[in-house]
Each structure stands twice: as structure tokens, then as C-alpha cells.
Amino acid sequence: xxxxxxxxxxxxxxxxAALPAAESRKLFQDTAFAQGFGAAWSYGAKFTGERKExxxxxxxxxAPFQVHLIPEGPVKPGDVRVHPWDLEEGLHRDFVDSTGRRxxxxxxxxxxxxxxxxxxxxxxxxxxxxxxxxxxxxDPRRNQRLVxxxxxxxxxxxxxxxxxxxxxxxxxxxxxxxxxxxxxxxxLLVQQFPDAPKLETFERLDFALGFRVLxxxxxxxxxxxLPGATRPDMxxxxxxxxxxxxxxxxxxxxxxxxxxxxxxxxxxxxxxxxWGTVFHREPVTLSGPAPGLNESRTVSCELKALTRRALAAAxxxxxxxxxxxxxxxxxxxxxxxxxxxxxHWETEAELSGLSLKGHSKTP
Numbered sequence: 001x002x003x004x005x006x007x008x009x010x011x012x013x014x015x016x017a018a019l020p021a022a023e024s025r026k027l028f029q030d031t032a033f034a035q036g037f038g039a040a041w042s043y044g045a046k047f048t049g050e051r052k053e054x055x056x057x058x059x060x061x062x063a064p065f066q067v068h069l070i071p072e073g074p075v076k077p078g079d080v081r082v083h084p085w086d087l088e089e090g091l092h093r094d095f096v097d098s099t100g101r102r103x104x105x106x107x108x109x110x111x112x113x114x115x116x117x118x119x120x121x122x123x124x125x126x127x128x129x130x131x132x133x134x135x136x137x138x139d140p141r142r143n144q145r146l147v148x149x150x151x152x153x154x155x156x157x158x159x160x161x162x163x164x165x166x167x168x169x170x171x172x173x174x175x176x177x178x179x180x181x182x183x184x185x186x187x188l189l190v191q192q193f194p195d196a197p198k199l200e201t202f203e204r205l206d207f208a209l210g211f212r213v214l215x216x217x218x219x220x221x222x223x224x225x226l227p228g229a230t231r232p233d234m235x236x237x238x239x240x241x242x243x244x245x246x247x248x249x250x251x252x253x254x255x256x257x258x259x260x261x262x263x264x265x266x267x268x269x270x271x272x273x274x275w276g277t278v279f280h281r282e283p284v285t286l287s288g289p290a291p292g293l294n295e296s297r298t299v300s301c302e303l304k305a306l307t308r309r310a311l312a313a314a315x316x317x318x319x320x321x322x323x324x325x326x327x328x329x330x331x332x333x334x335x336x337x338x339x340x341x342x343x344h345w346e347t348e349a350e351l352s353g354l355s356l357k358g359h360s361k362t363p
Contacts, residue, residue: 023359023360024357024358024359024360025357025358025360026355026356026357027193027197027205027332027356027357027358028084028191028335028354028355028356029084029191030083030084030085031156031354031355032154032155032156033085033125033152033153033154033156033157033158034152034154034155035083035084035085036069036070036071036072036083036085036125037069037070037083037085037086037087037111037150038056038069038070038081038082038083038084038085038086038112039059039067039068039069039075039086039110039112040056040082040083040086040192041086041088041190041192041334042086042087042088042089042110042112043059043060043062043067043112044056044057044058044059044060045058045059045060045061046058048194049194049196053192053194053196053333053334054194055080055082055194056080056082057080058078058080059075059079062105062107062113065107065113065114066113067112067113068111068112068113068115069081069082069083070083070111070112070115070117070125070127071117071120071125071127084191085189085190085191086112086190086191087110087111087112087150087187087188087189087190088186088188088190088336088338089109089110089111089148089186089187089188090109090183090184090185090186091180091181091182091183092105092106092109092168092169092171092181092182092183093105093106093181093182094181095169095171095182097133097134097169099134106168106169108131108132108133108168109129109147109167109168109169111127111129111148111150114129114132115127115128115129116128116129116130116143118149119151122154123153123154123155124151124152124153124154125151125152125154126149126150126151126152127149127150128146128148128149128150129146129147129148129149130142130143130144130145130146130147130166131145131147131166131167131168132145133168145166146161146163146166147162147163147164147166147167147168148160148161148162148163148187149161156352156353156354157350157351157352158189158350158351158352159214159348159349159350159351160187160189160338160339160348160349160351161347161348162185162187162339162345162346162347162348163219163345163346163347164185164219164234164341164343164344164345164346164347165219165220165344165345165346167185169182170184170185170344172184172185172342173223173226173228173229173230173342174228174229174230174342175230175274175342176274177274177275177276179274180274180275183274184340184341184342185234185339185340185341185342185345186338186339186340187338187339188336188337188338188339188340189336189337189338189351190334190335190336191334191335191336192333192334193331193332193333193334193335196243196331196332196333197331197332197358198245198328198330198331199242199303199304199307199327199328199329199330199331199332200245200328200329201358201360201361202304202358202359202360202361203359203360203361203362204302204303204304204305204358204359205302205303205304205356205357205358205359206300206302206303206355206356206357206358206359207300207301207302207303207355207356208298208299208300208353208354208355208356209238209258209298209299209300209337209351209353209354209355210296210297210298210299210351210352210353210354211236211258211259211291211296211297211298211299211349211350211351211352212294212295212296212297212349212350213236213259213291213293213294213295213347213348213349214293214294214348214349214350215293215346215347215348216234216259216261216293216345216347217345217346217347218232218234218261218343218344218345219344219345219346220232220343220344221343222343222344223342223343224343229342230342231262231342232261232341232342232343232344232345233260233261233262233265233341233342233343234260234261234339234340234341234342234343234345234347235257235258235259235260235261235265235339235340235341236257236258236259236260236337236338236339236347236349237255237256237257237258237281237337237338237340238255238256238258238335238336238337238338239253239254239255239256239279239281239335239336239337240253240254240255240303240332240333240334240335241253241332241333241334241335241336242254242307242330242331242332242333243330243331243333244323244324244329244330245329245330245331246329248333250321250322250323250324251277251278251333252277252278252279252280252307252310252311252314252323252330253273253277253278253279253280253281254279254280254281254303254306254307254310255279255280255281255282256281256282256283256284256299256301257269257281257282257283257284258284258291258297258299259284259290259291259349260283260290261341261345261347263290265283266283266284266285266290267283268280268281268282268283268286268313269281270310270313270314270317270318271317272318278314278317278318278321278323280306280309280310280313280314282306282309284297284299287299298353303356304327307327307330308327311323311324311325311326311327312325335356337351337354
């Protein structure tokens with residue numbers, strides 16, 4: 001009888017013990033920020049995919065400027081080198097500048113075309129951008145108006161400094177579609193997912209990020225006095241871009257508001273961005289108080305759950321976009337984190353502990 005009981009116990013326990021453990025994998029590349037920064041998103045001309053996704057096969061010709069990798073320098077014809085991270089700084093196309101000249105595309109405000117390497121050692125990479133737009137070589141203002149600075153210890157901590165009052169062009173007065181080609185100030189760290197991970201393959205997607213805002217100062221009240229202008233603000237936030245597997249042009253931004261200069265911005269926000277794509281943003285205050293200056297905070301969320309909440313809101317508020325309501329119908333296209341705002345601000349944030357881990361469904 002004892003032997004029968006032992007055998008039955010073994011049989012009952014065997015299925016649970018024999019089940020394969022769910023596999024997990026890291027979905028971000030170079031979370032140490034050690035390799036450098038590329039220009040694929042801004043200046044890629046040809047990709048393995050139909051859109052600006054996939055792996056880069058060629059760079060655009062932007063003569064008389066040159067596309068640079070940071071810190072390696074200018075790319076050459078036929079060069080296909082890339083880095084996992086690049087920097088998105090918004091668009092400024094087809095406008096008349098202060099000198100009366102028409103500008104087809106402003107390159108000087110992008111790191112890929114305009115930067116100086118300040119430090120490049122195994123323990124630190126630091127580069128900056130100055131506003132020298134149309135300044136002669138002997139002008140005393142050259143290399144005086146600091147716009148942006150990026151610094152990383154190449155071990156997982158990165159700092160993003162931005163002074164939008166020194167920006168090469170800062171003309172947008174509202175978060176509105178009319179500024180889609182003349183964007184409000186941006187300094188975003190970006191990574192694409194060239195392998196297009198499908199949400200349906202994962203039981204869960206665990207995201208984490210540590211951040212600390214080191215400074216946040218309003219330099220002027222522009223454009224508050226202009227009729228119809230948006231009140232100046234500056235937000236530190238992160239977003240994932242999701243695309244439908246069967247119809248990739250159907251997209252959804254999902255993200256988190258990490259730090260806001262205006263306390264009134266800490267609310268769940270579902271709306272259309274400047275290109276007409278639905279976005280859903282949840283504030284860090286859902287899980288605690290608003291972070292103060294120099295306060296270290298770590299945020300985490302399960303991305304599939306956030307996607308389901310975002311889709312429920314998007315389908316309800318914007319049914320004309322015809323988005324699928326199932327999270328499993330989407331794949332990860334890209335991720336960004338950094339500063340976006342209206343007006344003139346000097347601001348700096350430190351990011352660390354970035355992680356995105358996908359846990360596969362068990363068979």
C-alpha cells in the first residue's frame with residue numbers, strides 16, 4: 001500500500017515538474033549606453049522593411065552636411081553601420097528663417113549633423129550641440145549658446161540636458177497638427193525594434209526605468225502672451241509605438257508621464273498626436289506622489305496590461321481609427337524617452353536601470 005501511495009504521488013507531481021519553464025529575453029539592446037549613437041531613424045534612406053523599420057541599408061545624402069555616427073564620425077557612401085540608440089529632435093521643414101531664407105530641412109538642430117565630442121573614454125561619452133546657426137567663424141557667439149548635451153558613463157546611466165531657449169528653431173506655440181512639420185522642442189532617446197516582437201508571443205512584458213530630474217527652470221514665459229498659445233511646459237516621458245501586425249499603418253502610442261513642469265499634466269491622457277495617431281499616456285502619480293527635483297524614482301509596468309488599457313480608451317474615444325481592441329494583434333515598433341515641451345526651458349534628467357523583458361507564453 002505504501003508503494004502504491006508513493007507511485008500515485010509521483011504521478012501527480014510529475015506533470016507540474018515536467019512543464020518547461022517560460023523563456024524570457026531582454027528586448028532592449030545596449031542598456032549600458034556603451035556603444036554610441038546612430039542616425040538611422042532620422043537619416044536612413046533604405047531599410048529592410050517597407051517603412052523606417054528594420055535594419056538600415058543606406059543613409060540619405062544631406063550635402064552640404066554629413067551624417068555622423070557618435071562618436072565615430074561621418075558615414076561614407078555604402079556605410080551600413082548603426083547603433084541601437086539614436087536621438088530624435090523633431091522636424092523643421094519648409095519654413096522661412098529669421099534672415100528671410102527658405103529652409104527645406106533644418107539639419108543644424110540634429111546631433112547627427114551638428115555636434116561636438118567633448119569626452120570619449122572607456123568610462124564616459126559626452127557630446128554637445130551649440131546654436132551657431134548662420135554665425136561667421138569669428139562671431140563671438142559661436143559655441144556659446146548651448147542647446148543640448150548628452151553624457152553617459154557607458155554602464156547604464158545617461159543624462160539628457162536641454163536648453164530650448166537656445167534651440168536653433170523653436171517656433172511652435174501649441175501641441176497642434178499645424179506644427180507637425182515645425183515641431184515643438186524635443187530631445188528623445190530612441191530605439192527601434194527591427195525584429196518587430198509580437199505581443200502575442202509573450203505572456204507578459206516587464207518594463208522598468210529609473211529617473212531623476214536634476215534641473216527644471218523656465219527661461220521665459222513665451223509663448224503664453226500669444227493668442228491661442230499653449231501654456232509653456234516641459235515633460236519627461238517615455239512611449240512605445242505599437243503597430244498592428246496585419247495593418248502596420250494602424251498605430252498606437254502607449255507611454256508614461258514621468259515628470260511634468262506643470263502639476264496639472266499628471267492625468268491619464270488619451271488623444272491624437274500631431275500626425276493623427278492615437279496616444280495613451282498614464283502619469284507616474286498613479287503609483288505615488290509627483291517626483292520632486294533631484295528625487296530618484298523607479299517606475300515599472302507590465303506592458304501588455306498597459307496596452308489593453310490604452311486600447312480600451314482608444315477604441316472608445318477614437319473609433320474612426322479602427323484599431324484592433326486585442327493587444328495580441330500588435331508588435332513593438334520603437335521606444336523613446338526624453339524631453340518634450342512648449343516654450344523656453346533649461347532642464348536635465350538622469351536615466352538608469354532601463355529594462356524590457358519579455359516572458360514567452362508556455363506551450
